[in-house]
Amino acid sequence: MLASCSKDSDNEWLRMALPKSASTDGEQLFGLWLGAWIAVGVTFLIVFTLIIWSSIRYRRRSDDYVPVQVRYHLPIEMLYTVAPVIAVAAFFFHTVEVQNDITEESKNPDHVITVVGQKWAWTFDYMGEDAVNGKDVFDAGAPDDIADLYLPVGESVRFELRSPDVIHSFWIPEFYRKLDVVPGEENSFEVTPDREGTFKGRCAELCGMYHSRMLFNVHVVSPEEYDAHLRELEADGNVGAPMGGAESHTIKGLEEAEEEAS
Template sequence: MGLHLPKTARRLGVVALLGFSLLMLAGCSQETQDQASRFAMPADSPATIQGQHIADLWKWSWVAALATGIVVWGLIFFVVWRYRRRSDDEIPVQTRYNLPLEIFYTIAPIIMVVVLFQHTVLAQNAVLKLEDNPDHVVKVVGQQWTWTFNYMDEDVADGQVVYSAGTARDIPTLVLVEGQTVEFQLSSPDVIHSFWIPAFLMKMDVVPGRNNRFQVTPNQIGEFKGKCTELCGVYHSRMLFNVEVVSQADFDQYLRDQIAKGYVSDEPLLGGDDATTLTGLSDSEGGSE
């Protein structure tokens, strides 16, 4: 015989379970609650116009998954309750198959996958779309183990290329202009790296012998973090960089300051023989010239 609890005891059990659940939710930190409201997206994202497409795809995918989960869990709990074994120990009616239900269980997932695939392709096309004449072009070089940023075709350099390069001691800074489209042209002289700015919600591999590129339009002034997300060697963890999104006037001043410091070249620095430092080879000296 099964164990039959009085209705009052069952109700008390439900109330206790709900109270415990609320207590656990209340124990979550503010940071955790904020992250849940963003569906685990970075706090400062999307920091580009293109990133909004990725944010929307991520958010609505979660909404669809949660809705599907609620329906499935609801059906499971309904069946468990509705067809539970009764006190008279009679076995519930056994159904070998239900053709309409099985057809639905086959068609519904296919429709869901097709819809998700369609929205994924639309978002991918939006973030990979290239304008013919972007406002700025930055040649990004990922090399073991730092980054070099070459600012191409800027008027203040008199035909020369202004650049910013990192060392074992110094993390390089990438400076961009708010509201203006920049094209990143990615290259590597050694191994595969991956260029990622989390707040932009977009990353792309940096592959030797292949010039990948994508464009973004920053939509908020601020400071952000960037990193390599491809395990590229023993000092992979040092492949960090900072990102500053500034006004046009501040960007022009930044370029002038780089020129005054001597960070200009007749040609873009592409790593390999052009690299000024091989970071990580000498921690005490900050690299080897």
Template sequence: MRQRQIFGTVFTLEAIVAGGVFLVILGVLAWVLARRRSEVSDRPERPRLEAFYVGALAAFAVFLVAWTAWQNHREHHTADPAPLRVDVTGFQWCWTFGYPQSPAHRSVTGTCKGKDIPTLVVPTGRTVQLRLTSRDVIHSLWVPDLRYKMDAFPHHVNTFTLTLDRAGRWRGRCAEFCGQRHSTMDFWIKAVPPREYDRWAHGGSAAV
């Protein structure tokens, strides 16, 4: 999946940079301590090392911010001028998925009690725009296996796009503590072939 690949690339690079900076800092610290113990001078040293250190950290910071922003743009960029829209509403303690573009005006909800878990149905190979909001408190839509996560706020709409390139079903959950039954606030996201999705969007039941 595109999102998961981008997330893995960014995480790997940032982990390598962070580990390298940490090792360099340890090495410089050890060198400075050893040098100052072996030298006695009445003159204050010129702050060349400190200036180099600050400059190097600033360069790494600028690189990481620019790199992450670029990858974030790649993640959410879509060439599809008319993505499929799904309205996602979190509430205590479950989810509602509305399909305003569906000919049958499909809407999926549940109670998140026992097996009554709603399913977010999307077609494979097509850009889907999720519009998240909340009916009461802050919730967070999270699909761990796909690396998707975004908060849902009351009186506000957050949007992001996703494209799933293969059929499958993945478990999602709320990642923001929202009250007594937060731990049961799960859902499924299911990607199906376009023809199967079209049948479902017109009122069929094959996709769920």
């Protein structure tokens, strides 16, 4: 309780403990999150009040008194059925509405970055329009040297998620979104960062012994700083598809297993 009184977290009460958003999707996702909590709170109050009220109102007051036993009460049974269906339908409608909006991808995003999650580090391959002198450049990390992901503020970025080994999950808390990185599957999503800063990213799927070390830094910078970083990667020799990226479309060990089975 004392820790929650910190001046650094005074705004977290208003955000329901969520971090301050750093993407254009934040407002919609926070609205869905807040609405769900309000609905849950109202449901809890109604159910809890009915439990307390019925326990007091219909309690057994003496050995000679037995409360009236109600069976096959059609109006109540209909209420028990209809009310939850209406509540779930409302939750479902708003969830699908927000989901369809934020998962819609543009045909030509400003940037395309291939994200490779491998045991136990991240690799970020800057492709297409971000190629330097016609060559892709990349940031690669290791469990003891986490990778850096650079993003330009105010410009759309599509993350293409790949894994050569097991299921990982690409998560940047300030974007209010995460998505599984599944071997053999080409998952992707698109965001537009709207606030400069340095944030922490991580794997949100238990993927093995060093899962806790699958971290990365996210730097949302100006477009000029973003371009300068890509040129630095070229100067450092981080050019071409890294090993993780080259193997990210296959499942590790699958070909050997098929050969042994045949």
